[in-house]
Amino acid sequence: MKEKDYKKITTHSLAEMKKNSIKISMLTAYDYTLAKIIDRAGVDIILVGDSASNVIAGHETTLPITLDQMIYHASSVIRASKRALVVVDLPFGTYQGNSKKALNSAIKIMKESGAHSVKLEGGEEIVDSVKRILKAGIPVMGHLGLTPQSIYKFGTYTVRAKEEAEAKKLLSDAKLLEESGCFAIVLEKVPAILAEKVSKSINIPVIGIGAGNNVDGQVLVSHDMLGMTHEFNPRFIRRYLNLFDDISIAVKNYIADVKTQDFPNKQEQY
Numbered sequence: 001m002k003e004k005d006y007k008k009i010t011t012h013s014l015a016e017m018k019k020n021s022i023k024i025s026m027l028t029a030y031d032y033t034l035a036k037i038i039d040r041a042g043v044d045i046i047l048v049g050d051s052a053s054n055v056i057a058g059h060e061t062t063l064p065i066t067l068d069q070m071i072y073h074a075s076s077v078i079r080a081s082k083r084a085l086v087v088v089d090l091p092f093g094t095y096q097g098n099s100k101k102a103l104n105s106a107i108k109i110m111k112e113s114g115a116h117s118v119k120l121e122g123g124e125e126i127v128d129s130v131k132r133i134l135k136a137g138i139p140v141m142g143h144l145g146l147t148p149q150s151i152y153k154f155g156t157y158t159v160r161a162k163e164e165a166e167a168k169k170l171l172s173d174a175k176l177l178e179e180s181g182c183f184a185i186v187l188e189k190v191p192a193i194l195a196e197k198v199s200k201s202i203n204i205p206v207i208g209i210g211a212g213n214n215v216d217g218q219v220l221v222s223h224d225m226l227g228m229t230h231e232f233n234p235r236f237i238r239r240y241l242n243l244f245d246d247i248s249i250a251v252k253n254y255i256a257d258v259k260t261q262d263f264p265n266k267q268e269q270y
């Protein structure tokens with residue numbers, strides 16, 4: 001089926017897209033300028049991911065980023081976004097094990113950034129938080145498979161749910177999140193066959209990252225697909241640009257022009 005010309009993406013548009021087998025595109029953004037480019041290019045969902053902790057702040061994990069820092073990034077992205085649905089990650093420590101705290105964190109994000117929805121990592125362990133947030137009218141996206149906020153439990157960033165027991169739990173978590181009212185689920189770094197099974201077993205969109213092609217959409221970290229994070233090379237990344245090299249060349253050219261007094265020239269001064 002031909003894609004409808006959506007003026008503004010909502011959770012309902014995404015449900016319709018899954019129903020009509022139209023793939024959903026999702027990318028991260030953490031600032032106004034990149035969000036504006038991505039939104040105008042027509043991406044369906046912009047994720048203000050807690051990967052900002054790695055990509056923007058240079059931390060090794062996503063754990064250190066705070067709620068206020070996420071709100072700062074989210075409000076910058078919201079100011080740039082006209083069409084895309086903006087999803088914001090609830091950061092580590094703001095929702096696990098306490099549904100009241102989870103609700104307060106989600107409300108703070110929605111009120112202070114103007115975001116459209118929030119994302120939480122985990123299945124059955126966090127379902128009380130998911131339900132409480134949803135009861136307040138806040139759309140929730142789930143996140144299963146490799147959940148980076150639990151990296152110290154997993155020990156490594158390798159593919160999840162290769163064993164039957166973990167695959168079974170993942171399938172039942174996906175069903176639980178759907179029953180609880182989540183509008184979509186991100187599925188990170190799991191075998192493609194399992195991801196396909198999850199996508200077929202639930203009616204809400206499954207957005208994959210390192211989860212193969214037989215899901216309802218794809219998400220990548222923008223800095224990865226633009227080639228700015230050139231030392232991070234998992235096989236699921238496709239680089240559409242090599243900005244690390246391009247920016248390095250531009251900066252070197254600028255330095256040379258400054259040193260030789262080629263810049264600024266007569267037309268570039270007052």
Ligand code: KIV
Binds near residue numbers: 028048089
């Ligand atoms: O924080 C993030 O960027 C994410 C994506 C990897 C899905 O959660």
